[in-house]
Amino acid sequence: MQELTITSGRNMAHIDPNLSIWGWEIPVYLYLGGLVAGILFFSALYFLRGKSDEMPTVVRVTPLLAPFILGIGLFVLFLDLEYKLHVFRFYTNIRLESPMSWGSWTIGVVFPLSLLWAAIHVTDVFPNWRWPFQWLKRFVLMAQTYARPIAWILILYSVILGMYTGILLSAFNARPIWNTAIMGPLFLASGLSTGLALNLLLSKNKAEKHIIGRVDVMAIGTEIFLIIHMFMGLLASTEIHIKAAELFLGGPYTAFFWIFVVGLGLMLPALLELLEIRGKVGVSKIPALLVLAGGFVLRYIIVEAGQFSQWGL
Amino acid sequence: MARYAMVIDTRRCVGCADCVVACKTENNVADGFCRDWIVQDVRGGYPDLQMEIRSERCNHCENAPCVRCCPTGASTIAVGGIVIVERDECTGCKACIASCPYDARFVHPEGFVDKCTFCIHRVKEGLNPACVSVCPTKCMFFGDLDDPDSEVSKLLKARPNHALFPEAGTKPKIYYLT
Incomplete structure (x- = not known):
């Protein structure tokens, strides 16, 4: 038996007894970042495959929301900074060893790209759209001629964005539950799935909905596969990693994780989407809403549990 | 170096806890926070108990994860391998704390973000950190590991010792003689 008692000093705000430095802001940002990655990835993918007319929501409509969603995410991230006046410091340094530095530079590319991609498609969705300046109109018209290379760049950067939201956490060796390389692909898969779910929610085209539903089932299947692998990896690792996995396998997060993330956020929507595809149940917005909620709960619980898991007792 | x-x-x-008080006084540490603290580590079962009392702080790791993850370079390694935070560069993103x-942060x-600096302002003047200089039982030593004749090098050669979580791969530089 071992008992550690801090007899002097400590009991510091947000550090003791467990880390609570990151509240709701970080999971919201990671969630919205993943969602935008999903939106942009599938928009660019189906655009390149020439499906713009078959899948108008995925290619043209939802990307119009992407810069706004990412903007909200970045604002929330800004709220989390303790030294807000120094936010510009992210862009006066390039730190190759720091995933957060990579992330801020990725955002520096993705945010303008998402604006450009929305600008390219805005006249398709709103035919009466008028640009306020001639130079802006000329610029967007020029961008439209380069839409294919831009789409390729978007695919690359949306994957980087989706992965980075997980890698950001997995790089912390001090928090065993985060410290698994699966976190990057898991958050990417979840981001792709939530992006599809938002499309499913907005789409009014039955054929399009069917395609989205089918792809989403694959994304959810991948997520479940990655979650299983995450636990396999942790359980096969050192004692602190085993303890971290046990937080979800009998520990305080067990019921919440398996019911709200795996059950209601992954299994049930996948089942409903499968039944919808086979025409066994009517098409509804329920699976999309469940996926969107489950994606957020996944981020929230992982960020929370990571701060709970530590090297000490 | x-x-x-x-x-x-x-x-x-x-x-x-004289070291804790000395640190707070020397560095004007903000109320409710501390850069060093005392841990009682009790192991075994009654009546076979062992207790180790440790004064803990930033380990000024040679492979410092805080320095690696810092997106702005605010967490950095200063003279003598001392890990410091450049206040002007820090955004308060808290990655280093995680x-x-x-x-320790x-x-x-x-x-x-704030933490122990090994009293770098004193060390540059050839003085010991405040915690070391006030210790009434003279149980704390500060020095250069690269100098084989320094007190710390000699003690580490002569006595069994351990560091905290060396398996984390951080190469911590606070050693506890047992």
Whole structure:
């Protein structure tokens, strides 16, 4: 038996007894970042495959929301900074060893790209759209001629964005539950799935909905596969990693994780989407809403549990 | 270049917390926070108990995860391998706090991240850190690991010792003599 008692000093705000430095802001940002990655990835993918007319929501409509969603995410991230006046410091340094530095530079590319991609498609969705300046109109018209290379760049950067939201956490060796390389692909898969779910929610085209539903089932299947692998990896690792996995396998997060993330956020929507595809149940917005909620709960619980898991007792 | 480390004799330490008070006074540490603290580590089952009292702080790791994860370079390695935070560079993103297996960092009420500096301002003048200089049982030692004749090098050669979570791969530089 071992008992550690801090007899002097400590009991510091947000550090003791467990880390609570990151509240709701970080999971919201990671969630919205993943969602935008999903939106942009599938928009660019189906655009390149020439499906713009078959899948108008995925290619043209939802990307119009992407810069706004990412903007909200970045604002929330800004709220989390303790030294807000120094936010510009992210862009006066390039730190190759720091995933957060990579992330801020990725955002520096993705945010303008998402604006450009929305600008390219805005006249398709709103035919009466008028640009306020001639130079802006000329610029967007020029961008439209380069839409294919831009789409390729978007695919690359949306994957980087989706992965980075997980890698950001997995790089912390001090928090065993985060410290698994699966976190990057898991958050990417979840981001792709939530992006599809938002499309499913907005789409009014039955054929399009069917395609989205089918792809989403694959994304959810991948997520479940990655979650299983995450636990396999942790359980096969050192004692602190085993303890971290046990937080979800009998520990305080067990019921919440398996019911709200795996059950209601992954299994049930996948089942409903499968039944919808086979025409066994009517098409509804329920699976999309469940996926969107489950994606957020996944981020929230992982960020929370990571701060709970530590090297000490 | 020097490689500063601290050696603490757990057989002499009584956990009086003079080091904690000295640090707060010397560095004007914000209310409700501390850069060093005392841990009582009790192992075994009654009546076969063992207790180790440790004065803990930032380990000024050679492979410092806080320095690696810092997106702005605010967490950096200064003279003698001392890990410091450049206040002007810090955004308060708290990545370094999450990266530290020793939970040695905290957010200063003014927004930047703060922690033990080995009293770098004193070390540059050839003085010991405040905690070492006030220890009434003389159980704390500070010096250069690269100098084989330094007190810390000699103690580490002569006495069994351990560091905290060396398996985290951080190469900590606070050693506890047992």
